[in-house]
Amino acid sequence: MKYTALLALSILLLFLNSAQCSKILIVFPIAAPSHYILGNALARGLAEAGHDVTMVSPFEEKNPPKKGKYRDVVLTGFLDERNDASKRPNFFQMAETSPFFFLFFMNSVGNEYTRKMFAHPNFQALLKSDEQFDVVILEQFINDAHKVLAYHYKTPLILFSTIGPNAWVNNLVGNPSPPSYVPDVFLSYDSHMDFKQRVVNWLFTVAAELNRHLIFFPAQNKILKEYFPDAPDLSELNYNASLVLLNSHESVNDAVPHVPNMIDIGGYHVNPPKELPKDLKQFMDNATEGVIYFSLGSNIQPSQMSESMRKAILGPLGKLKQKVLWKWDEDTLPGKPDNVKISKWFPQQDILAHPNIKLFITHGGLLSTTETIYHGVPILAFPLLGDQKMNAARAEMNGYCITMQFSELTEEKVTDALNKLLNNPQYRENVKRRSRLMHDRPVKPMDLAVYWTEFVIRHKGAPHLKVAGVDLPWYKYLLLDVISFVILVIIGCSLILRVIVRKIFCSRKKTADKLKQN
Structure with missing residues (x-):
């Protein structure tokens, strides 16, 4: 009887443990070790928390975590192209290039990576399998069309920003980012900008938004439709993120606004020091x-x-x-x-x-x-x-x-x-x-990343965290319709007042003329 009870308890604990295990798809398509370090650290942390993790990237993990489950879907060939000396740009020569140039340079890089990942045979094999996931975690880095994966797998979407809060993610979750003290990542400014810097930052912010909405997003949408013709438009998919994990912290980054579904986990990739060779x-x-x-x-x-x-x-x-x-x-x-x-x-x-x-x-x-x-x-x-x-x-x-x-x-x-x-x-x-x-933090950043990932899964996307601003078109978000209405009312009242004043003035003039004649 005793052994039967122990067996039943063991089976119950095994069931409870497996019930907590979620299948997580993590996509970090950029062939850059610095990006992979962040994606790999997050994948390992989630696997060690007991989850079943699939990592899509150009790299392969040689020492997978012992806890949970971990596997790679390797985008073979990406690293070979990156390491081709004939194709590597000389960044020393590009250092003085205008930041406005990088808007269009990043367009090209983003579209190339987006299309290459969709077309890769290893990724296509994953798409065509019957495998399902509980959540998709996507690196948000000039690859917006990849958000279609959450639609494809019918799961919540978590975005990961490798450079903290920035113009690439702020608008996607309705996060305020005043250009008066939040410089764009391509500019060499800190948060205390002088007048000239604020002018440049505002102009760059406007140019970047025009580039995204008029050039980059349409190009990404075209790529999306090539591989997922029945998917919703990017204008809808772009704003479906349940959570944004930010590689930032106030000790490193400036203090800036965060909406409730933006979570700082900066420093989570730093490991305890090991013995040197x-x-x-x-x-x-x-x-x-x-x-x-x-x-x-x-x-x-x-x-x-x-x-x-x-x-x-x-x-x-x-x-x-x-x-x-x-x-x-x-x-x-x-x-x-x-x-x-x-x-x-x-x-x-x-x-x-x-x-x-x-x-x-x-x-x-x-x-x-x-x-x-x-x-x-x-x-x-x-x-x-x-x-x-x-x-x-x-x-x-x-x-x-x-x-x-x-x-x-x-x-x-x-x-x-x-x-x-x-x-x-x-x-x-x-x-x-x-x-x-x-x-000096109440929770380790990796524990925070695990908790919020599980939170989104538990609460089916946690829609209560989204601010209403994410659903507003840009002109409503900026209150341009209200401002236009107020201006029209002021103009209308001014015109009416002018007509009334002219009528009063004319009436008095006529009365005065009659009195003179008499």
């Missing part, structure tokens, strides 16, 4: 004066920088007492000083966690900025494009960064910046203050 550990442990870590991320090839840029950096680095780790994409670095160690890959998070790290030289990517705040390391930023310039401007405003443009580098300027960052304790104190803010 033996040679790297010895290098850092023996650096009595400290270590400087230099990385321009996963998308920029540092070997593409000009000789003058390279010399302007290497000269000052070679004169320092500190050792330097430089993530370099080739086997040799011309003019490399003895205190500089190069490698094509470094465990960035583990290096930033080492007590001997003194400074991080970075391109200003959001992942790098988040990780340096998490570990409390000041930065020297060389931003090139995208959100990097805004991230660097924000970091400089918050007092833990000095920003320099590659086009303006000289040995004197780099030397001066390095000396300030290494010798002025204020930079480290400011970033440590930010680090404490990031760590």
